[in-house]
Amino acid sequence: MKFLYKLEKKFGKFAIPNLIVYLLFGQGIAFILSMWNPYVVYDFVFNWQAILQGEVWRLITFIFIPQATSPIWFFLVLIIYYSIGTNLEKTLGTFHFNFYYFISLFMSMIICAIFNISWPIASYVNQTLFLALATLMPDTTFYLYFFIPVKAKYLIVFYFVLLGMEVLSGGITILLLILASSTGYIIYFAIPALKGQRMRIKARPAQKNYNQQHQQKQQRSGEVIKVAFHKCNVCGKTELDDPEMEFRYCSKCGKEFCEEHLKNHEH
Known part of the structure; x- marks a missing residue:
C-alpha cells in the first residue's frame, strides 16, 4: 500500500530495530518480578479506569506481561517469539514491523478503553505475529511438543478455531478486541488478499x-x-x-x- 511507504519515508528513521528483543527483555523482567510477587502482573494490565486515576504506567507495562507462568514454558515462548519476530522484521522491514505491532496495540487500547475491558491485550497482538509468519511461510514446519511436525498452514486453522471458541465464550467485546489486535495483520495481509494481491x-x-x-x-x-x-x-x-x-x-x-x-x- 502506497500510504505505508509514504509513512516509512517520513517516519522510518524513528523505527526501533530489533523491536522483538526489547519486548521479550521487558517480559523477562516482568516474569522475574512475578516470581517474587505473583500479583505484580495485575498492576501491569491495561485498565482505563485505573489509568484515569493516575496509574499511567499501565499504558506501557501491559506490553510486557509474560505469556507463561512456568519458567520452562516461558523460556520456550521467548525462543519461539524471538524467531517469529526476527523473521517478520527481516521480511517486512523494521518500520513495517514496528507499524504492524504498534497499530495493533493502539487499536486494542481503544477498544479496551471504550468497553472498559481489563485484559492482557498484548497476548492477542503477539499471537497475530505467528499468524503473519504462517501466512508468509505456510509450508514452514513447527514441532508441537518437540516431536509432532505440523505445517504452519494447518496451525492457522487451529488458531482460528481457538479464537472462535473465545468469541463464543466472551461475546462481542472479545470479538472486537480480537479484530483490533489483528489490525496489523488486516492491513498487511487480509486487505491485499481480498484485493487478489500478495504481499510484496x-x-x-x-x-x-x-x-x-x-x-x-x-x-x-x-x-x-x-x-x-x-x-x-x-x-x-x-x-x-x-x-x-x-x-x-x-x-x-x-x-x-x-x-x-x-x-x-x-x-
Whole structure:
C-alpha cells in the first residue's frame, strides 16, 4: 500500500530495530518480578479506569506481561517469539514491523478503553505475529511438543478455531478486541488478499532515499559507494541495478530472490 511507504519515508528513521528483543527483555523482567510477587502482573494490565486515576504506567507495562507462568514454558515462548519476530522484521522491514505491532496495540487500547475491558491485550497482538509468519511461510514446519511436525498452514486453522471458541465464550467485546489486535495483520495481509494481491517486498522509498543521499554525499567527496538493501541469492541483482525491481523471500528456504528467480531456484 502506497500510504505505508509514504509513512516509512517520513517516519522510518524513528523505527526501533530489533523491536522483538526489547519486548521479550521487558517480559523477562516482568516474569522475574512475578516470581517474587505473583500479583505484580495485575498492576501491569491495561485498565482505563485505573489509568484515569493516575496509574499511567499501565499504558506501557501491559506490553510486557509474560505469556507463561512456568519458567520452562516461558523460556520456550521467548525462543519461539524471538524467531517469529526476527523473521517478520527481516521480511517486512523494521518500520513495517514496528507499524504492524504498534497499530495493533493502539487499536486494542481503544477498544479496551471504550468497553472498559481489563485484559492482557498484548497476548492477542503477539499471537497475530505467528499468524503473519504462517501466512508468509505456510509450508514452514513447527514441532508441537518437540516431536509432532505440523505445517504452519494447518496451525492457522487451529488458531482460528481457538479464537472462535473465545468469541463464543466472551461475546462481542472479545470479538472486537480480537479484530483490533489483528489490525496489523488486516492491513498487511487480509486487505491485499481480498484485493487478489500478495504481499510484496520491494525496495522501500526510505531505503532508496537513503541510497541517493549517501551516493550524493560520496560523489561530492570524490568517491562513490553504493549501498544495497536487497540482493537476489541467484543472480545477485539489487535495487541499485533496477529501482523498480521487486524482491521477495521464499516461503520454503527463507532466502531473498528477485521476481525472476523466486520460483526458479534450487533449495
